[in-house]
Amino acid sequence: MAEFIKIYEENPNPKEIKRVVDVLRKGGLVIYPTDTVYGLGCDITNTKALEKIARIKGIKLAKANWSFICTDLSNLSDYVRQIDTATFKILKRALPGPYTFILPGNNNLPKEFKKKKTVGIRVPDNSIVKALVEGLGNPIVSTSIRDDDDVLEYTTDPELIFEKWENLVDVVIDGGYGGNIGSTIIDLSSGHAEVVREGKGSLDII
Secondary structure, three states, rough: OOOOEEOOOOOHHHHHHHHHHHHHHHHEEEEEOOOOOEEEEEOOHHHHHHHHHHHHHHOOOOHOOOOOEEOOHHHHHHEEEOOHHHHHHHHHHOOOOOOEEEEEEEEOOHHHOOOOEEEEEEEEHHHHHHHHHHHHHHEEEEOOOOOOOOOOOOOOOOHHHHHHHHHOEEEEEOOOOOOOOOOOEOOOOOOOOOOEEEEOHHHHHH
């Protein structure tokens, strides 16, 4: 059964963050708040954890289109091919914020994602998930916990999330009520901006 851990966004408790980071390091699955909807994630370097999420989502790991949550743009060169100045300026304007950017992947992607030509990058404006990534030392993979039968309805109440997921994950973080609109997804992999999904993030940045 999952742990249910309350963490306040205004001032995340370092002890609680460490508890969750330790779970991630051991291959655990965590549900956490972002600046949009609650996400389900794990350490991107842990194959078994990635496979667990794929099973829960009912997809093959090789076909998963999950995003990587980073703390800032300094992680980009780890996973993304060199990008032009115009692309970088869009990222600087938008992040941290409610956006997922699809960018050209490089050869350093974890082996489970090696066949992918692109990678989704998220830098949420949420201090809890940023503290988790900082503590872990590398990005966490992220996918939504939305109900499969209704794409638009996301689960927002941490207690209800815990009820539904307590036997599937290792930790559910209560970071307050989540939103119900996903991130805006923008594909920048070809050098020009293509809106894949309009979500919470404004399109003014492009």
